[in-house]
Amino acid sequence: MKQRTIKRKIDGVGIGLHKGEPVPFSLHPLDVDSGIVFYRTDTRTYIEAKPQNVVDTQMATVIGKDGNNISTIEHILSAIYAFGIDNILIKIGACEVPVMDGSSASFCMMLNEVGVQEQNRNKKVMVIAKEIEVKDGDKFSKISPDNNSQFIFTVDFKHPAIGFQKFNFNFSKYEYINQISRARTFGFLRDVQMLRSKNLALGASLDNAIVLDDKKIINEDGLRFGNEFVRHKILDAIGDLTLLGMPYIGKYESFAGSHHLNHLLTKEVLKSKENYYVKELESTADTTFSKAYA
Ligand SMILES: [Zn+2]
Numbered sequence: 001m002k003q004r005t006i007k008r009k010i011d012g013v014g015i016g017l018h019k020g021e022p023v024p025f026s027l028h029p030l031d032v033d034s035g036i037v038f039y040r041t042d043t044r045t046y047i048e049a050k051p052q053n054v055v056d057t058q059m060a061t062v063i064g065k066d067g068n069n070i071s072t073i074e075h076i077l078s079a080i081y082a083f084g085i086d087n088i089l090i091k092i093g094a095c096e097v098p099v100m101d102g103s104s105a106s107f108c109m110m111l112n113e114v115g116v117q118e119q120n121r122n123k124k125v126m127v128i129a130k131e132i133e134v135k136d137g138d139k140f141s142k143i144s145p146d147n148n149s150q151f152i153f154t155v156d157f158k159h160p161a162i163g164f165q166k167f168n169f170n171f172s173k174y175e176y177i178n179q180i181s182r183a184r185t186f187g188f189l190r191d192v193q194m195l196r197s198k199n200l201a202l203g204a205s206l207d208n209a210i211v212l213d214d215k216k217i218i219n220e221d222g223l224r225f226g227n228e229f230v231r232h233k234i235l236d237a238i239g240d241l242t243l244l245g246m247p248y249i250g251k252y253e254s255f256a257g258s259h260h261l262n263h264l265l266t267k268e269v270l271k272s273k274e275n276y277y278v279k280e281l282e283s284t285a286d287t288t289f290s291k292a293y294a
Helices: 074-082 105-114 173-180 189-197 228-244 259-271 287-292
Strands: 002-006 010-015 022-029 036-040 045-048 054-056 062-065 068-070 088-092 116-128 132-136 139-144 149-157 163-170 186-188 210-212 248-255 276-281
Touching: 002 022, 010 105, 022 105, 036 068, 045 062, 045 068, 074 105, 074 173, 074 228, 132 259, 139 259, 149 228, 163 173, 163 228, 173 228, 186 189, 186 228, 189 210, 228 248, 228 259
Parallel strands: 036 088, 116 248, 149 248, 186 210
Antiparallel strands: 002 116, 010 022, 022 088, 036 045, 054 062, 062 068, 116 276, 132 139, 139 248, 149 163
């Protein structure tokens, strides 16, 4: 199986969650072994999608270099991971990736529209060799050896509209598009009000998030899935773990995980060569991945 990029450049535009202003962006093909690279067109800064470039994980995953940050990279990365794209340049005209509808569906549509280009070098995957776990109180995220690429996420919010939700997702591009890509981010009205008082979340609206008050969901159209919340947590985890630098074979499990825990997990895995090995997919004989990216 070969490395992949996209067939041609594609442009997009969307509202930034924090500033509330339109953000132009574009996706470009990139050479073999280049990885995923962001570029801020307004400050002319290249930032590679690597854990060492992560500068904040409080409300979103933020990467940066010399004070030039790009926020909310997780949803676009999640879509890129799902399409099996190894090499791509993402140009962004501001300090944040647009929020679109709060899910990765728009990014998936763009990737679908341009199409995937196979390249002239074998694809590399990371095979997890050891269980690695990171914790924060009773919250955890861990990754362990497995023959597949699997995500099991549990949330237990003390909120009548969320409660306990568990979702077991066996990764494939097809299932990702159907079961994960449309799941939206969510937030609580009181947090949005607090953030707005600090001049943040200015772009947040019912068009790009599920919003909850103390008792219920405010969006008139309700949810896209009964367990949309936990599905979005898997969307985020896939995006955050893209910073491992290659697709991985293993089982990800989390209870109440966050961008913070995902970031710690990524760093922990990469800390020691004993935690994983890199496998080159020399032919199409590796059915796990040929199937996953069919
Ligand atoms: Zn998210």
